[in-house]
Amino acid sequence: MPQRELTTTAYLTLGLLATSDWSAYQLAEQLGRGVDQLWPRADRQRYNVVKKLLATGLVTAREEHSGRRGRTVYAITDAGREALAAWLAAEPEPVALEFEGMIRVLVSDQGSIDDLRRTLETMRAQAETARAQFARYAVHISETGGTFPERRHLFALSNTFMIGHYNHIIEWTTWALEQTESWPDPASPAETHQTQVRDMLAEGRKAWGASLQLGA
Template sequence: MADRELSTTGYLILGLLADHDWSAYQLAEQLGRGVAELWPSADRGRYAVLNRLSDERYVQTRREHTGKRARTIYSITAAGREALAAWLSTPMRPPTLEFEGMVRVLLADQGSVDDLRRTLAQTREQALANREMFARYAAYISTTGGTFPERRHLFALANTFMIGHYEHIVAWAEWAEAQISSWPDTVSPAITNGDQVREMLAPGRDALQGDAPDA
């Protein structure tokens, strides 16, 4: 067993190697096919993670030559499969969100209303592009089985979540654009638009009341 637990990226790489042997470059290609949107840090420090997996003997390496070029190929070991299976049986951490656009919304009172409108427009456009990307993945997996046809039922679960995730962002951005359409700036609505603010917060209050136990 390892002296310390692997990172989620380490287990992700083990999962990619569970059905295919890959070079570091090929692993980067796989991580770039929708995984970055789900786990943004997946490709950071990839070589360090691979070195750690090798040190723990969770992966083994071999050299392959294509002409004069050599590359290192990684494959999962029995110990790596055991570690991956053990991790899948443990409790997971709560979901987190890395969303620069929302940080800009929270700090928008330090900029102009045009800055805020631009943030919302860019958020909508980026979400539309990502939704389209996952829609193309869905079509590709549906017609060809994808790179991992033996996992396409699992990819279908994840793909549906990601499309719904970006649909939610698109809907929120369009709603937010409508909310701020008459704002003269990003400061005064805190005072002048009290009724609007209370209406925007109503779904949260209603959800809290819905969770309250019956008297």
């Protein structure tokens, strides 16, 4: 099966089932543990994707009963493992960032300076909350091994990235709040603060120069 016939959420689900059989509820629970920060669409698809995997023969389903209550438990098939392996061997798609706060920044000239600064403050607070969440994950995995102790080295790689990601947002929003402190509004600084704008863009010019040197 060509790897692009499935969604990334489907492959993520196969990756979870590759180590253990799970019920739909358990899969949804695992997909919501920090994965939603990396792949928000997983949260919206998590209850439907396993049904699609079942229909394509990449997982099987069995009924289990405990007293009067029953549940459906899913297991990966050999075809599912082959599809997962083929996907892992292929190149990943480019990074796609979904960041509403930054979209608000881009069009903030249509609002007030208070709106802009409140957005920046909210972005920082959200990043601090998310960073604390991943810090707790790191402590939990370090002390207990986590749900997948055999994958703790991979979770360590991902966790370190996420901590750094939120550190960057916190540092950037703090810097952006400093930059906008003297702005009378979010519309006029393109003309009234030209030197400051030029200085802010200097980092981009440095990065462009560095990329040209690497390509030489």
